[in-house]
Amino acid sequence: MPTLLDTPAPLSVAQRRANAVLALPRVMLKRMLQGWTNGLDQVWNPPAPTTPAQVIAALGTNAAEVFQRSAALRTFLESQKAGCTNLPAAARIKPVTINPDGSATLTPAPAAAPAQAPAS
Numbered sequence: 001m002p003t004l005l006d007t008p009a010p011l012s013v014a015q016r017r018a019n020a021v022l023a024l025p026r027v028m029l030k031r032m033l034q035g036w037t038n039g040l041d042q043v044w045n046p047p048a049p050t051t052p053a054q055v056i057a058a059l060g061t062n063a064a065e066v067f068q069r070s071a072a073l074r075t076f077l078e079s080q081k082a083g084c085t086n087l088p089a090a091a092r093i094k095p096v097t098i099n100p101d102g103s104a105t106l107t108p109a110p111a112a113a114p115a116q117a118p119a120s
Contacts, residue, residue, distance in 0.1 A: 029080055032073065032076075036074065036087075037087075039070065040070075040089050042055065044092040044094065052094065052106065053106050056105065057103075059103070060102075061103050063102060063104035064099075065102065067098065074087060094106060
């Protein structure tokens with residue numbers, strides 16, 4: 001019976017290649033998630049004085065495709081982990097309005113309801 005002190009048997013070339021194949025989906029998913037998160041940071045967390053609205057405007061008529069592909073990638077990433085319905089980085093995303101020409105603008109936040117006077 002082997003113990004923890006025994007030197008493990010060297011892996012064959014086939015075993016090493018099989019281990020690499022088995023690790024590949026995890027590595028690819030991690031890279032896609034990092035890339036998606038970095039893309040979100042480029043739009044939603046630009047260094048001052050740049051604003052997200054300026055970045056979105058600079059995307060020009062490519063904005064619609066960028067946001068559509070980002071949403072599709074998010075759906076895919078969430079589908080890869082059972083029970084995952086939200087990625088923490090998604091909290092950065094704000095609503096945008098896609099214009100007919102493919103450009104986008106930040107959707108204005110709804111106006112706050114006026115404060116009501118206390119009942120007398």
